[in-house]
Amino acid sequence: MKLLLHIGTEKTGTTLLQEWLYANKEALSEQGVFLSKVCGSGNNRRLVSYCQSSLDEFTETNRIMTLEDKERYFRGFSKKFQAEIAKASKKHHSMVITSEHFHSRIQKPEEVARLKSLFEGNFESVKVLCYLRPQWDLRESLYSTAVKYGNTGAIENFQSSVDTEGNYYNYYNLAEFWAGAFGKENTELRVYDRNGFFARRLAQGFPDSFTN
Numbered sequence: 001m002k003l004l005l006h007i008g009t010e011k012t013g014t015t016l017l018q019e020w021l022y023a024n025k026e027a028l029s030e031q032g033v034f035l036s037k038v039c040g041s042g043n044n045r046r047l048v049s050y051c052q053s054s055l056d057e058f059t060e061t062n063r064i065m066t067l068e069d070k071e072r073y074f075r076g077f078s079k080k081f082q083a084e085i086a087k088a089s090k091k092h093h094s095m096v097i098t099s100e101h102f103h104s105r106i107q108k109p110e111e112v113a114r115l116k117s118l119f120e121g122n123f124e125s126v127k128v129l130c131y132l133r134p135q136w137d138l139r140e141s142l143y144s145t146a147v148k149y150g151n152t153g154a155i156e157n158f159q160s161s162v163d164t165e166g167n168y169y170n171y172y173n174l175a176e177f178w179a180g181a182f183g184k185e186n187t188e189l190r191v192y193d194r195n196g197f198f199a200r201r202l203a204q205g206f207p208d209s210f211t212n
Contacts, residue, residue, distance in 0.1 A: 001034070001089040003123040007178065008100035011141045012131040012192040018042040018098055034092040038077070038084045047081070048101040050074050051115045053108060058101075078118060085122045095123070103130070103174070107167055112181045128178050131192040135169050 008014055021028065022042050025035050040046035049058045055070065064070045088095060106112055119126050133141075143151075143158050151158070167174040171189070179187040 001085065001092055001123055002094045003119060003126045004094060004096045004129060005102070005126055005182075006096065006098040006129045007106075008103035009130060009132060009138070009174075009192075010100045010104055011138050012100070012133050013194070014098065014100040014131075015043070021096065021098065029092065032091070032093040034088040034095045036081075036084060036095070036097060038080050039097060043101070044097050044099045045101055046077075047097065047115075047118075048099050048105050050077050051111045051118075052105055053111055056105065081118060082122055104168060112177065116181050126182050126186060128182050128187045129190070130174070130178070130188070131190050132171055133192045133194075135171075138169075 006014075006017075019042060021035055028035065035041075036044055036047075038046070045058055049056075049070075055064065055067070059065075059070055059073075062073065064073050085095070102115075106115065116126075139159065139162065143155055146158065162169060164170055165173070167177050175187065175189055
């Protein structure tokens with residue numbers, strides 16, 4: 001079974017895509033495409049959190065307050081994930097894992113290495129797919145979201161926190177980071193175009209391993 005790993009980025013229609021995928025989970029399964037339950041429905045955020053070396057709002061929501069709590073929460077996760085893959089591979093040719101939080105949360109070599117180790121020996125191949133939005137447009141969208149949730153600060157202050165060297169806004173570093181783990185030949189970057197954008201169009205734009 002092949003794996004299509006969709007890593008975002010944030011603000012590129014990922015939520016819409018995830019809703020479309022899981023709303024059509026049974027139909028996709030009949031076509032040989034499997035979606036995970038173990039990793040979390042819709043946004044496969046549980047897998048991201050498993051690979052993270054830190055805590056965030058996901059762990060807080062699940063009442064995980066310490067790294068010891070996190071270790072207990074994820075005890076047996078890798079075995080459940082591998083069992084899910086083994087069972088799915090009997091009737092499916094491809095699996096899709098999707099989360100924009102791969103983009104924003106997986107930032108360290110040991111984190112992506114942990115993710116890769118979960119895949120090794122379980123998939124014939126791994127294709128990393130990432131949609132990129134112009135950084136200024138991404139930042140404007142993030143500010144708009146912040147305002148909706150009560151941020152009343154000036155956009156100039158909001159912009160002062162931008163890190164141009166990290167993987168979040170520096171797409172060259174982002175590409176090198178993921179290609180370094182899975183290979184340049186297995187890493188596909190695409191420009192996000194929101195004009196007339198909708199989930200089915202994004203799904204149809206997936207590599208052949210998804211649709212064939």
